[in-house]
Amino acid sequence: MPDIRINELVRMWIDGWVVSRGSSDPIDEPWGWTIDVGQPRQVARHVLPEPAEADVRMIVAATSAPGTWLKLFAEDQSVLPWVGQDWRRDSPGFLMTCHLEPERTGVPAGYTLTSWTRGGVSRVLVRTRDGHFAARGQIAHVGDQVVVDQVETAAEHRRKGLGGLVMRTLQSTAYEAGARTGVLVGTPEGRALYSSLGWTMCSPMTSLWYEPSDAAQ
Missing domain, CATH: 3.40.630.30 (Gcn5-related N-acetyltransferase (GNAT))
Known part of the structure; x- marks a missing residue:
């Protein structure tokens, strides 16, 4: 499979994800994309293929709606210091591709x-x-x-x-x-299965959602 930049792979993933889930079309942002999901526990998601600290902190500061998600294609230890205590961490993900x-x-x-x-x-x-x-x-x-x-x-x-x-x-x-090309974001449990079927890991993904302490009570 020819080399594909991380931005292109992430865009492939979200283009398919919105079709699979029936969500809104992605909205282009300087740092990536915003998707309106419209579910009580997932109102919207911000997807950053190459997250920068300034961009993440800007999004965090502007977020007030519980159920807002961040999908950051980076190791969790590098991005967690950029968000506050009201952001909860989901299971890690792995962006993977396969030549079909x-x-x-x-x-x-x-x-x-x-x-x-x-x-x-x-x-x-x-x-x-x-x-x-x-x-x-x-x-x-x-x-x-x-x-x-x-x-x-x-x-x-x-x-x-x-x-x-x-x-x-x-x-x-x-x-x-x-x-001829497959893309997915797998869980830690699914990664071994996908790898055994010829899928290659391209990037880790940190997944966070906003749930302020008063909303969790």
């Missing part, structure tokens, strides 16, 4: 797989034979790339290859639709 190839998939015994595409989003659902939820995931199609989102496996069905099944199915779906 067709994948071989096989559904383990005892499970069924359903997939569908609607509104630019392809979804995969894995259930037990009696219909219980086991795993899921989705991709948003944006040009010749896709963004992977909301991959999860129920606790009682982990370590059975279902996460890999979901990802390989999504990657094949993307390839068949003409996409």
